[in-house]
Amino acid sequence: MPLLEITGLTRRFGGLTAVDAVSLHLTAGETLSIIGPNGAGKTTLFNLISGIDIPDTGTVCLGGHSLGGLTPERIAALGLARTFQHGRVFGNLSVRDNVLIGAHARLRAARPGLPLVGPLVELALALVRPAAVAAEEQALADEVTAILGRFGERLLPRIDQPAHSLSYANRRRLEIARALMLRPRLLLLDEPTAGMNPTETAEMLEVIRGLKDDGLSMLLIEHKLELVMALSDRVMVLDGGAVIAEGMPAAVRADPRVIEAYLGRRHSAEREPPPLAAQQFAHQLEATS
Missing domain, CATH: 3.40.50.300 (P-loop containing nucleotide triphosphate hydrolases)
Structure with missing residues (x-):
């Protein structure tokens, strides 16, 4: 399957x-x-x-x-x-917290998923922080470090910095880290x-x-x-x-059909240059051949 x-x-x-x-x-x-x-x-x-x-x-x-x-x-x-x-x-959250948000669907100890009373139970667990919740938090913290390590020194040294302070490329990296x-x-x-x-x-x-x-x-x-x-x-x-x-x-x-989708017959028929994006695609096709 x-x-x-x-x-x-x-x-x-x-x-x-x-x-x-x-x-x-x-x-x-x-x-x-x-x-x-x-x-x-x-x-x-x-x-x-x-x-x-x-x-x-x-x-x-x-x-x-x-x-x-x-x-x-x-x-x-x-x-x-x-x-x-x-x-x-999330620009106002740290790099660490942005990545942790990606684990929202995996939480078990801190988010038992009980119907109706679930939010109240989650609030109580956040205040009391029993051993199971603390252990889950530590495991997630270690996982954040490992995931950020995939990006070399791009994100780890900035783990406690707010996401809005990152460069454009680092924000793209952070988004992938959160997904992972x-x-x-x-x-x-x-x-x-x-x-x-x-x-x-x-x-x-x-x-x-x-x-x-x-x-x-x-x-x-x-x-x-x-x-x-x-x-x-x-x-x-x-x-x-x-x-x-x-x-x-x-x-x-x-x-x-792929080349035509980017360049199009109408451009040659009208003797007009293809769009810049299409020209770039054609050059990439040649470069990867």
Whole structure:
């Protein structure tokens, strides 16, 4: 059974079909990259998988469990974590506390999850702090240190600093660290290197490669094709919300439909230069060939 199985997922906004009957599967330990022009529906697909948005039709199953109708919190408890295209951190909280938030679905001693009286019990445990709660807090603190260590010296020396004081690249790293604190079965990364320079991109490549080597299953949205080609077991291409190509990275890179999706026939017909993003994509295709 695939870890993630999506069938016929569709999302419409008025007359616009943002995701058009998309189906995919992901096996445990696999990295699947989703690429496509701006506006192809990639982030909307992530929103549907993670429960932030609701599909018009189609199903999403994680580990055999249907995610239909579940809240993002319940989906997270099933082992799905994600990052966002535009990094989201809690600016007034420390780096440490931002990462600890990622463990919210895993708490047992401090958050027994009792119906009705649960909030009162949690308050009492926070005030009394019995041995089980203290032990859980220490274990989580050790885990925060280990996760931040994946990013070298970028975050650990800043563990007690507020997140708003971090550079843009470090806020992106912090968001990934928070997602890892969930101990996800499946990690969704939405453009993790957006806005990063070549050095920062190379560092992020090594971080994601380390996660892949550890056997973590990942869905990756990324525009930097050198990173896609280095990390992906398979690549899926969206255009206009629909899947136009899927397969091994080298085969997808050479698919005429993929090149046309970025460059488009109309530009050559009108003798107009393609958009800058399309030109950059074409250059990346040549560089990775």
